[in-house]
Amino acid sequence: MSTLTKPRESEQAGTPAPVRRGVTAGSLAAGLPGAFRKLDPRLMVRTPVMFIVEAGAVLITAIAVAEPFLGGPADSGGTAVPGAFSWLIAGWLWATVIFANLAESVAEGRGKAQAASLRNSRATTTAYRVDGYDAARDPAALGAPVAEVPSADLALDDVVVVEAGQVIPGDGDIIDGIASVDESAITGESAPVVRESGGDRSAVTGGTRVLSDRIVVRITSRHGETFVDRMIRLVEGAARQKTPNEIALDILLATLSLVFIVVVLTLNPLAGYSSATVSIPVLVALLVCLIPTTIGALLSAIGIAGMDRLVQRNVLAMSGRAVEAAGDVTTLLLDKTGTITYGNRQAAGFIPINGTESTDLIDAAVLSSFGDPTPEGKSIVDLAAAKGCRPEPPAGSVSVPFTAQTRMSGMDFPDGAKIRKGASSAILDWTAESGGIDVDVLIAVEDRVKRISTGGGTPLLVAVRDADGGTRVLGVVHLKDVVKEGLKDRFAQLRAMGIRTVMITGDNPYTARAIAAEAGVDDFLAEATPEDKMALIRREQEGGHLVAMTGDGTNDAPALAQADVGVAMNTGTSAAKEAGNMVDLDSDPTKLIDIVGIGKQLLITRGALTTFSIANDIAKYFAIIPAMFVGVFPGLSALNLMQLHSPASAILSAVIFNAVIIVALIPLALRGVKYRAAGSSSILSRNLLVYGVGGVIAPFIGIKAIDLLISLLPGF
Structure with missing residues (x-):
């Protein structure tokens, strides 16, 4: 037990070091150890296509070892093959498996680098727990000392005190106080943020540092695990599960592989009718080139890279499914305040009514704003000061604070007079308490309120009640909510993508309609x-x-949980962050548009590489099938469109290309196919043209080039 003192820290919280994202020779080399570890069959079986390739590599390796004892390599369709043929096929099959594992290993390595950066930013702290906390009393005045405990020993609902300079020991909600907090360890942003009790910005994250004042925090994490710990686990990929689309594609690839296994197994019996045999190495090479190995090798890396691209933008996806769902979103719900508009409505003008002097209205608006700490209230004081009006309240005056219940603020004077400023309905109800106002004035007030509202502004009425009980409306304060620049173009892009945007606001329908149109x-x-x-x-x-x-x-939590993609702001409440399946560490609601783009990029990348993988099999058929049987059926030479040097070089060239193309496509799989806002039919046409046609042409060029090099080797 001790009194409050500065905690001992083994590490200082700081900004994570930037993580390089490009695929370089160094990142490929760093991923090799992981690629070899993934050769474990228990891991490979999770990717059926590559498991088949590994099984083929094991089989051909065994045959290559046994061939010297069995009289040398077998002929292929009546055509002799070089003595090293089986070893070459086995080597490139192993290379195919390793290259596939390398793609996943590099993708995971980028996540681990991000996780290591986050891990270095954590702080081991001493927590100052208040046992028997009484919300009605100041923790420093409890009389009893505060217990020092390791942050890892904190339990759910424990209450801790954190002062300026101290690190917050665990995730929680502020239940008392307000403070400036350095969250650079989490968001990378150097600018501090304000966190306070009783609102939607009450959540704090373990490992961040309090810069000023003191706060009392109720712990919401269990067993000392913080949000940073969950981030580390997620970005490392330990908690990542395959999405439904990935599982469906895995099943499709496995089915295709089984079909081609059956096809390959029937080739030798069919060839036997012509007194020809096809060697096992050639059959395995044919199988590997027939099955969609390219997309099978890159599928996992594409999914990991999609989550990684979100992490780069400081968005943490709780599951790969959430990223995928973002790509299929058709309806986007956006809160008006802070998302579509800048959030803080600003006073734009004072409009007198019923012959009121402009200075009287301004003075009354300012005096009634002394009890209004909101940005709107402050903007009224600032606008009045810009006009040269700085009224001072009479001695003995009492400010009436703004509350969400009354929707008004004001000032009561010693002589019994009162001033109120607030929402039009609230002020009109207040005037009705003392008999109301003249019908003509009411019509003028309602007309002005309607005109401001339909123009997208927010009207605040200012009224005064004299000492004798008479009530007058002095005028209207015009508040403007400014729409963020460039949003109209971005919404137009979303519309072109087939996404419907819906603005959600607590404003009246007039204001909402005007803002929506703008x-x-x-x-x-x-x-x-x-x-x-x-x-x-x-x-x-x-x-x-x-x-x-x-x-x-907290009031958004049910909707966030119901939505297919719920993005909670890191500055929000713990309830909101628990309900959503993504957390935006920068708390920038407009980032939802970028999240949708990343989700679509993931789906497009997967579709594009699947198209390429299936298309490039076509060229490999023309390389291998004629080569296998040209010795038995000379007429098949007409299908040798690439005019390859020999059957052996054709088969080996196709196997080598099949392996090398995986490495060539790793950067594209990790970076993603560039996304352009367009309709689904347009995107499909583009993919078919670029990756479908390209998938056919590239192997013709690549296999022919490799064949020219192989033809220089002795025996080929």
Whole structure:
């Protein structure tokens, strides 16, 4: 037990070092040990296509070892092959397996580098736990000392005190106080952020540092595990599971492989009718070139790289399925404040009503804003100061604070007079308490309120109640919510992608309609409650749409959990972060648009490389099939379109190309196919043209080039 003192730290929290993302010779070399470790059959069986290749490599290696004792290599379709043929086939089959493992190993290595950077940023801290915490009393005045415990010993719902300069020992919610927090260890951003109790910015992350003041935190993590620990585990890939589409594609590839196994096994009996035999090394080479090894080798790397691209943008996906779902999103729900607009409405003007002097309205608006700490209230004081108005309240005046319940702020004067400023409905209700206002004035007020609202602004009424009880509306303060630049173009891109955008706001329908039109969204939901958000998401999903949304508050948690892609802000509450399947460490709601793009890039990359893989098999057929039987059926030489040197060189060239193309495509698999906003039919046409036609042409060129080199070897 001890009194509050600065904790001892074994490491200082800091900004993670940047992780290089390019595929270089060094990254390939670093991935080789992992590629060899993955040769374990227990690991290889998870990728059926490459497991078949490994089994073939083992078989051909055994045959190559046994050939000297069996009288040398067998003929292939009546055509002799070089003595080293089996060894060459075996070597390149092993290379194919290793290259496939290398793609996954490099992808995982990038995640591990990011994880190592995060691990270095963690701090081992002493926690200052308050036992028997009483929310009604200041922890420093408890009288009893505060217990020093290791952060790893903290349990769920423990309460700790963290002062300036100390590291927050675990994930939690602030239950008392406000502080400036350095989150650079998590987000990489050097600018501190403000965290405070009682709002949507109350969540804090273990390992971040308090820069000012003092906060009381209730721990929300179990067994000392922090959000950073979960990040490390996820980016390392330990918790990554295959997505449904990956599983379906694995099943398709496995099925194709089984079909081709049956086809290859029947070739020798069929060739026997012509008194010819096909050697096992040639049959295995044919099988490996027939099955879609390219996409089988790169499939896992594509999925890992998709999650890694999100990590690069400081978005943590809790599962690969969430990234994939982002690519299929058809409805995007975006909160207005902070996403579509800059968030803080600013006072743009003072509009007197009923003959009120402009200075009287401004003075009343400023005095009633002294109890309004919101950005809107501060902007009113700033605008008035810019106009030269700086009124001072009379001695004995009492500020009436703004609350969400009253939706008003104001000031009470010693003589009994009162000023109120707030939402139009709240002010009109307040005036009604003392008899209301003149009908003509009411019509003028409603007209001005409607004009401001339909123009996208927010009207605040300012009213005064005299000491004798009479009430007057002095005028309207015009607040403007500014739409972020460039959003209209981005929403147009989403529309071209077939994605419908819906703005969600608590504003009235007039304001919501004007902002929606200015921003260019397709639809809006005004005066939205948590129940309204849930109902909207369910309606969209029942219509066959996949829905994505952002949120940061506890009231957003149900909708985040219901959405197919729920992106929680790191600055938000623990409930929101637990409900979503992604967390944006930068707390930038507009990043949802980028997340959708990354998801689509993942799906397009997988589709493009699958197209390429199947297409390049066509060229390999023309290389191997004629070569296998040209000795028995000379007419097949007409199919030897590439005019390869010999059957042996043709078969070996196809096997070598099959291995080398995997390495050549690793950078593309990790970087992803460049995504351009377009319709699905346009994207499909482009992929067929680039990767379909390219997948046919590239092997013709590559196999022919390799054949020319092999023809220089003795025996070929």
